[in-house]
Ligand SMILES: Nc1ncnc2c1ncn2[C@@H]1O[C@H](COP(=O)(O)OP(=O)(O)OP(=O)(O)O)[C@@H](O)[C@H]1O
């Protein structure tokens with residue numbers, strides 16, 4: 130008899146749990162998580178970099194007390210890294226140790242053919258669970274305790290891997306031809322994330338609940354920064370958030386995300402800033418903008434932006450830069466809507482050494498990439 134796990138009572142309960150662990154959700158996020166846990170459907174979280182997609186899954190594991198299994202997807206990944214592998218080393222070791230036994234078994238075989246036939250009879254011993262090296266999908270299905278399974282950046286995976294995911298997502302089961310089908314006794318909570326750098330298959334989408342994350346509204350971003358206990362004054366944080374929101378409206382290659390706002394707030398705290406000083410902000414723009422072109426573009430309108438944010442002389446930025454809505458409440462749309470950005474370039478640009486935490490399965494070897 131499987132013990133009942135405590136469940137979220139309602140959407141507010143989800144929101145409280147997330148807040149208590151430092152993730153500030155809006156109503157839509159909390160509702161999606163609640164439904165994921167109640168409908169037993171995977172949740173596909175899409176959105177630009179740094180809006181809290183991965184963190185949403187990690188926090189779910191923390192709030193529910195379930196272990197987190199993560200699969201980091203990347204181009205060229207084969208399904209053995211996602212599902213399972215045969216532990217060749219262990220198989221070899223066993224055959225070495227069992228050499229005498231094997232010789233005994235084959236002693237009365239008159240020729241090569243019958244020796245092979247005899248070995249084939251015993252093959253199943255070496256292709257049994259004992260020699261299976263599970264990877265996250267199989268591990269999630271076989272785990273005696275229910276887990277949270279994070280399939281991160283699924284848009285990086287090839288379509289072949291997507292097909293492998295389908296069985297798992299639809300049935301919560303994994304087939305190993307030599308052994309049979311493993312089916313989850315306790316269904317994992319599955320979260321997939323995507324940066325929208327390519328279209329995912331309709332079959333995959335159909336199996337998931339959807340949540341599109343955008344940059345948060347000003348109030349929520351303020352709350353997120355404050356929740357990190359950085360030590361920046363409340364009003365200055367408000368102004369900084371509005372300044373970053375202004376930067377996001379520029380035509381930038383990589384608009385600043387939540388983590389960049391947090392980093393800028395930390396930077397200003399370390400520098401002892403007490404207000405938004407144009408020189409300090411200009412000197413530290415590279416904390417939030419990662420491309421030279423973006424820094425140049427932002428520098429040109431920074432004074433005007435600062436004036437608007439702190440309610441100064443009210444100089445308007447150049448019309449071409451279209452810097453509207455500083456401080457507006459509505460969430461911004463993703464600047465590279467589905468399919469318009471060069472997906473491959475966007476994916477590669479993210480691959481800096483150190484990007485993948487330890488503990489991810491099958492991460493690409495970035496040291497070999499030039
Ligand atoms: N709602 C939130 N509450 C608190 N912190 C948040 C929230 N959203 C994002 N963050 C912070 O922003 C940072 C980036 O989040 P995360 O790594 O989850 O982004 P992502 O969407 O997975 O980005 P990428 O596409 O680059 O992987 C994290 O350090 C996280 O702490």
Ligand SMILES: [Mg+2]
Nearest residue numbers: 182183184322
């Ligand atoms: Mg992520």
